[in-house]
Amino acid sequence: MSYTKEQVLNALGKIKYPGTEKDIVSENMIEDLIIEGKKISFSLVFKKEKDPFESSIRKACVSAILTYLGEDADIKGNISIKSPEPKQIKTQPLTINQNRILPEVKNIIAVASGKGGVGKSTIATNLAVSLAKQGYSVGLIDADIFGPSLPKMFNVESIHPNIFKANGIDMIEPVENYGVKMLSIGFFVNPDDALVWRGPMATSALKQLINQGDWGALDFLLIDLPPGTSDIHLTLVQEVPVTGAIIVSTPQDVALADAIKGINMFKGDKINVPIIGLVENMAWFTPEELPDNRYYIFGRDGAKNLSEKLNIPLLSQIPIVQSIREGGDDGNPAAVDENSITGKAFAELGRRVAEEVDKRNDELSPTKKVEITNTDGCAAAK
Numbered sequence: 001m002s003y004t005k006e007q008v009l010n011a012l013g014k015i016k017y018p019g020t021e022k023d024i025v026s027e028n029m030i031e032d033l034i035i036e037g038k039k040i041s042f043s044l045v046f047k048k049e050k051d052p053f054e055s056s057i058r059k060a061c062v063s064a065i066l067t068y069l070g071e072d073a074d075i076k077g078n079i080s081i082k083s084p085e086p087k088q089i090k091t092q093p094l095t096i097n098q099n100r101i102l103p104e105v106k107n108i109i110a111v112a113s114g115k116g117g118v119g120k121s122t123i124a125t126n127l128a129v130s131l132a133k134q135g136y137s138v139g140l141i142d143a144d145i146f147g148p149s150l151p152k153m154f155n156v157e158s159i160h161p162n163i164f165k166a167n168g169i170d171m172i173e174p175v176e177n178y179g180v181k182m183l184s185i186g187f188f189v190n191p192d193d194a195l196v197w198r199g200p201m202a203t204s205a206l207k208q209l210i211n212q213g214d215w216g217a218l219d220f221l222l223i224d225l226p227p228g229t230s231d232i233h234l235t236l237v238q239e240v241p242v243t244g245a246i247i248v249s250t251p252q253d254v255a256l257a258d259a260i261k262g263i264n265m266f267k268g269d270k271i272n273v274p275i276i277g278l279v280e281n282m283a284w285f286t287p288e289e290l291p292d293n294r295y296y297i298f299g300r301d302g303a304k305n306l307s308e309k310l311n312i313p314l315l316s317q318i319p320i321v322q323s324i325r326e327g328g329d330d331g332n333p334a335a336v337d338e339n340s341i342t343g344k345a346f347a348e349l350g351r352r353v354a355e356e357v358d359k360r361n362d363e364l365s366p367t368k369k370v371e372i373t374n375t376d377g378c379a380a381a382k
Contacts, residue, residue, distance in 0.1 A: 279349065
């Protein structure tokens, strides 16, 4: 007796991809189906590398074949896994003078906000996780020297990075969680202590995180900047050629006024860093018990309207959801669960950022580092 292709696909069609109503056959996840008598073999095709459901779906396939075709079907051990090739992100070409620092990092993205309290670190954290889950190699620097929060948001507060010698220089091994490499001044100070540092001390700390971090090859290095415009921002653009900046704001007029200042700082002739796009955080509130309701606590579509006015891409509108706050406090970023409402929102943000960075690198010339060109401290791109 030999099974038919139709019988096999009918059995496998009863398996839904977790968190969706779509079955693995209609999603084209079955390839290379071979039937030889009672022996059945095929490949399971996943859309991303290291899909968390690989093992459970493989087991479900075995169970479905044995249940619907009979216990004598020869299926165990005959299912292989196919994953996509690692994603390639376009990079801006480096000049001889630019490639001495972070030579293997393709794109350096600043995540900034005009004012505090708009959820910039939450956006940076979840964007990093989202990009990593989509197959990119990602690093994240906590440049908010006076208020480091990433160790807590990644649940790595108790970890101390390994320091090793390389060519006579102390190098720092980034801490990794959720597929993201990260460094923060928070790993080196008591979390309960206030950092009372002058500007030069803070900028020196940022330089160490950039230059002495053992970052290796990365598609994206995200820099979570402090709010406002400060020495830290100028140090960053002096130290490395920043591919582009992402500006985070709430819809509130007060936040938008400060966001415009941040946009103008990056776009100004002396800095000249492209704006990748705007993220509108806290766009609306939806109660869990009323999932179809939206309450615009901080105003409606403020960042969306600003993006249209300034001709800057709106990357995403992220709602106020209790689980996002809980995830940040518990060290379990909302982007980890791609099947949740918030997880899907951050997954879309990651896709949009990757698209806009590709577009930026196709259409614009490489960013140049900023250098001080005269004695009064004025900056200019060189």
